[in-house]
Amino acid sequence: MKLISWNVNGLRAVMSKGELLPFLEKEDPDIMAFQETKMQEDQLFYIFDGYIRYMNSAEKKGYSGTMVLTKKEPLSVSFDIEGEDHPREGRVITLEYEDFYFVCAYVPNSKDGLKRIDYRMHWEDDLRAHLMKLDQKKPVIYTGDLNVAHNEIDLKNPDENHFSAGFSDQEREKFGRLLDSGFTDSFRKIYPDKVKYTWWSYRTRARERGVGWRIDYFVVSDRLMDRVKDSLIYDEIQGSDHCPIGLIMEE
Secondary structure (H helix, E strand, C coil): EEEEEECCCHHHHHCCCCCCCHHHHHHHCCCEEECCCCCCCCCCHCCCCCEEEEEECCCCCCCCCCEEECCCCCCEEEECCCCCCCCCCCCEEEEECCCEEEEEEEEECCCCCCCHHHHHHHHHHHHHHHHHHHHHCCCEEEEEEECCCCCCCCCCHHCCCCCCCCCCCHHHHHHHHHHHHCCEHHHHHHCCCCCCCCCCCCCCHHHHHHEEEEEEEEEHHHHHHHHEEEECCCCCCCCCCCCCCCEECCC
């Protein structure tokens, strides 16, 4: 079973660049998750042959949004997470299958100067509660742009970024707390010392200079790790400021 996730930074944009469809055809994933679709469902006219499509769009047009393509119809589908005061930003889709839950998420960015850090912490607590509730029923595969580089190995310049969104102590602590709650960062478990990135800033031509961050993940329930065969980063794929990531699992 092959699962792929990609923050496309605008679904229409990445399709117009000609990157998405050849990649989808070549990799032929069983499930593919998208973040930052930046569109409403009625704006997407393309039919992805062989896939069932689920979209969760933000109330604000041209902002955020998630989508999942799946070859197999899930038992159930839900959108967003429980909790108070969450704006409708289209950040989460949960699909239930026979032996696992699949959760696609686009985690809120804390913004420059950590202006949104308080909301980010609130969102993280509710998201962790959502995952733990699911995990009590069956194992979970949680993927997406999680907007955090957990350890110093996960970004090029850690010393310069301890107070930056995505590498603050608060965000890293919340991610660590999630892992301590029965979940595993699949890539880092398989490749404890490998340096690979999934996001590069457009502002500074960072990708050309090799200055990146690993902020996209496949996180799985601990008891699923024995089924994980590989955790991939497709850092050669262009079209977005993020690259796709993948998970190969035994059926």
